[in-house]
């Protein structure tokens with residue numbers, strides 16, 4: 001029981017952290033500034049004079065998040081797009097405010113259009129004890145509904161919308177409109193999986209309704225993008241490719 005209790009304690013400590021940490025990671029041709037917003041990540045991808053945000057955090061923290069983006073010292077006019085990996089409140093809640101504050105277009109998966117219009121999470125399926133302890137709170141989370149400027153329903157080049165070369169890939173599963181964004185040797189996977197609370201490994205996300213389908217999606221992403229070395233997750237992380245491979249191997253029945 002101790003590891004689980006310790007993990008929960010650390011998780012709870014992260015939840016109550018105010019302001020959150022900011023970390024920098026170099027990827028091929030770009031810098032990623034990861035803002036921890038409550039326990040969700042907002043990734044600020046900077047390449048030359050173009051900046052793209054991946055995810056927007058909670059609505060209640062959006063003003064603070066916009067300030068933290070400006071405090072990175074970037075030209076605010078460089079922010080071209082905010083791409084939501086999916087429409088859950090902890091990723092999409094701040095999108096409308098950030099779009100206004102940073103004057104950027106907002107990009108989201110077409111499958112999440114109804115959820116974003118309602119501003120309410122669709123039914124969540126807990127995958128473990130941490131989620132079972134939080135599901136009522138997370139299921140009840142809401143935000144003022146809004147729509148995207150660009151809806152993605154097929155693989156799409158990132159450059160025309162974000163000014164940075166890359167691909168936006170629909171990957172329904174965690175939600176109907178979940179997206180993965182590939183830039184250089186990195187992939188931004190939202191809640192396809194999460195980082196470990198302790199250490200650098202990959203873990204099953206707190207909420208996933210079809211685990212076999214989820215594993216197949218992760219396998220397909222790895223196979224389709226052999227050059228991707230770093231996976232930026234919606235919570236904790238980032239995760240190295242070998243740790244994602246190890247996670248999948250541990251998940252696969254051996255007989």
Ligand SMILES: [Zn+2]
Nearest residue numbers: 086088174191
């Ligand atoms: Zn989610």
